Amino acid sequence: MDDTLRELYQDVILDHSKHPRHFGKLVDATNTAQGHNPLCGDRVTMYLKVDASGRIADIAFEGKGCAISQASASLMTDMLVGRTVAEAEKLMGGFLHLVKGEDAGDLDPDDRERLDVMAGVSAFPMRVKCATLAWHTMKSALESGETAKTE
Amino acid sequence: MTAQSKISTAFDPVATRADFPILSKSIYGKPLVYFDNGASAQKPRQVLDAMRDFSATEYSNVHRGVHYLSGKATDRYEASRRTVQKFLGAAHEDEIVFTKGGTEAINLVAYSYLAPRIQPGDEIVLSVMEHHSNIVPWHFLRERNGAVLKWVDIREDGSLDIEAVDAAITAKTKLVAITHISNVLGTVTPLAEIVARAHAKGVPVLADGAQGAVHELVDVQALDVDFYTLTAHKLYGPTGIGALYGKRKHLKGMRPFNGGGEMIREVTRDVVTYADPPARFEAGTPPIIESVGLAAAIDYLNGLDRAAVRAHEHDLLTYAREGVRQFNWLRVIGDAPGKASILSFETEGMHAHDLATVLDREGVAVRAGHHCAQPLMERFGVASTTRASFGLYNTRAEVDVMLEALAKARKILV
Numbered sequence: 001m002d003d004t005l006r007e008l009y010q011d012v013i014l015d016h017s018k019h020p021r022h023f024g025k026l027v028d029a030t031n032t033a034q035g036h037n038p039l040c041g042d043r044v045t046m047y048l049k050v051d052a053s054g055r056i057a058d059i060a061f062e063g064k065g066c067a068i069s070q071a072s073a074s075l076m077t078d079m080l081v082g083r084t085v086a087e088a089e090k091l092m093g094g095f096l097h098l099v100k101g102e103d104a105g106d107l108d109p110d111d112r113e114r115l116d117v118m119a120g121v122s123a124f125p126m127r128v129k130c131a132t133l134a135w136h137t138m139k140s141a142l143e144s145g146e147t148a149k150t151e
Numbered sequence: 152m153t154a155q156s157k158i159s160t161a162f163d164p165v166a167t168r169a170d171f172p173i174l175s176k177s178i179y180g181k182p183l184v185y186f187d188n189g190a191s192a193q194k195p196r197q198v199l200d201a202m203r204d205f206s207a208t209e210y211s212n213v214h215r216g217v218h219y220l221s222g223k224a225t226d227r228y229e230a231s232r233r234t235v236q237k238f239l240g241a242a243h244e245d246e247i248v249f250t251k252g253g254t255e256a257i258n259l260v261a262y263s264y265l266a267p268r269i270q271p272g273d274e275i276v277l278s279v280m281e282h283h284s285n286i287v288p289w290h291f292l293r294e295r296n297g298a299v300l301k302w303v304d305i306r307e308d309g310s311l312d313i314e315a316v317d318a319a320i321t322a323k324t325k326l327v328a329i330t331h332i333s334n335v336l337g338t339v340t341p342l343a344e345i346v347a348r349a350h351a352k353g354v355p356v357l358a359d360g361a362q363g364a365v366h367e368l369v370d371v372q373a374l375d376v377d378f379y380t381l382t383a384h385k386l387y388g389p390t391g392i393g394a395l396y397g398k399r400k401h402l403k404g405m406r407p408f409n410g411g412g413e414m415i416r417e418v419t420r421d422v423v424t425y426a427d428p429p430a431r432f433e434a435g436t437p438p439i440i441e442s443v444g445l446a447a448a449i450d451y452l453n454g455l456d457r458a459a460v461r462a463h464e465h466d467l468l469t470y471a472r473e474g475v476r477q478f479n480w481l482r483v484i485g486d487a488p489g490k491a492s493i494l495s496f497e498t499e500g501m502h503a504h505d506l507a508t509v510l511d512r513e514g515v516a517v518r519a520g521h522h523c524a525q526p527l528m529e530r531f532g533v534a535s536t537t538r539a540s541f542g543l544y545n546t547r548a549e550v551d552v553m554l555e556a557l558a559k560a561r562k563i564l565v
Contacts, residue, residue, distance in 0.1 A: 002179070002512045004512075005508075005509060005512050005563065006563075008508070009505070009509075009563050009564060014564070039520060040503075040504055040519070040520045040521070040534075040535055041520065041521045041525065041528065041534040041535050042534065042535075043534075064534055065502065065534075066502035066503075066504040066505045067501075067502060067505045067564060068504070068505065124508060126508075127504070127508060130504060
């Protein structure tokens with residue numbers, strides 16, 4: 001099998017996509033946002049609970065999409081729970097560079113290792129938007145709760 | 152293949168492949184299997200050569216200069232119009248308007264023909280399997296003129312019930328806008344019958360022929376259709392040009408679309424008068440080189456036995472349809488009788504985009520997504536499908552490659 005394909009659809013990714021973490025709704029969400037990829041019709045809704053100290057106390061997401069978008073959303077929610085908004089923003093910035101094959105900047109080595117499972121996407125430019133949909137939606141949820149789009 | 156079998160077959164797809172330079176390309180080290188013809192078809196050398204030769208020897212702007220090349224280019228541009236006229240079976244050459252594509256052709260009818268005739272509450276009848284290009288221009292009239300869109304559902308197999316179309320046409324209907332062939336399902340609509348039913352109630356019909364002109368032998372006079380649109384790039388021709396067929400009686404009374412050069416009779420500081428059709432609708436420098444390419448594509452198709460091409464494409468569809476039966480995780484969407492060579496399917500546990508990525512690595516180009524037909528996706532309760540659309544140069548051996556790649560994708564993704 002094609003190595004780049006194996007890297008893209010490695011077991012961690014398929015596991016996340018088949019058994020997404022934090023999948024569902026948050027009834028007491030403080031921030032929500034909807035993301036939409038108009039090219040493929042994929043949609044994601046992100047629910048956040050940010051506490052008084054600016055920490056992401058809980059996250060959930062709902063949506064339908066390809067393995068890449070679902071795995072990316074699942075991985076992201078897993079990594080962002082418990083972090084401050086500022087920490088989350090830094091991680092998101094790093095991820096968005098990483099999937100485009102760019103320098104991800106100064107990330108914590110553990111974070112870097114976890115994000116690296118998504119790095120294979122950079123070999124598939126047509127699929128980068130799948131990987132970033134959830135992250136852009138998260139950004140919208142943190143900022144204003146508006147609809148995010150990846151095009 | 153022996154010379155003898157070549158003579159005995161009316162159409163030889165393998166021999167035809169040599170005319171399409173891109174088909175010898177490798178993708179990730181695998182031979183290209185191009186099954187995205189519904190989105191855009193590849194171009195034969197004859198089209199590429201015609202455009203290059205024309206550009207190198209006869210090119211100039213049209214309908215403007217008095218010099219030698221201006222005359223040459225104008226002759227070629229107008230000859231292309233006659234080629235399209237004959238291809239569609241139109242009675243008059245001035246019934247063919249060049250546009251930048253099928254989308255613009257429909258927008259032209261919406262703006263120049265229908266919008267001035269719409270009163271709030273007037274209805275436009277369309278099917279749920281329309282491409283967005285035959286939906287959004289009518290939404291514009293809904294938003295701006297108060298038109299009401301009346302949607303005709305299809306049967307579960309993707310076929311269209313003529314009685315359902317008939318029932319949707321009322322005293323308020325101002326136009327029936329319907330596809331000739333669905334770009335997702337491959338359904339061929341009973342166009343002649345739709346036109347007959349609509350005309351019986353005094354309603355004109357526009358047919359979106361983006362796919363129809365490719366797979367069917369179109370005769371607009373026999374169909375008696377009022378407007379028929381086509382685009383060159385799906386017809387093995389270049390991008391950037393399409394055509395609108397409109398009955399003379401309609402075109403004559405239509406207001407201009409874009410304003411600019413070539414579409415006027417006279418311009419003063421106070422008033423402007425417009426040229427007759429088709430010039431009235433062709434403002435600005437038209438796609439001249441592309442018109443030569445479109446004519447070359449039509450000439451190329453006319454040089455083949457088109458009935459045999461159709462039979463070949465149908466054979467590929469049948470072969471692929473039978474082939475995918477082995478996959479119990481695959482559901483074909485659209486099985487209308489007599490459908491064109493377009494196979495859309497949904498796969499359990501695999502998203503169309505993941506599937507298309509794996510197929511791509513095997514050299515197989517398919518389309519994954521909503522195919523600019525979201526109301527249809529909604530009708531079938533799917534977000535997206537994978538679509539293999541076959542062209543004249545495709546072969547059964549290529550279908551086999553796709554079937555193997557589908558099995559492989561299953562192993563990787565599930």
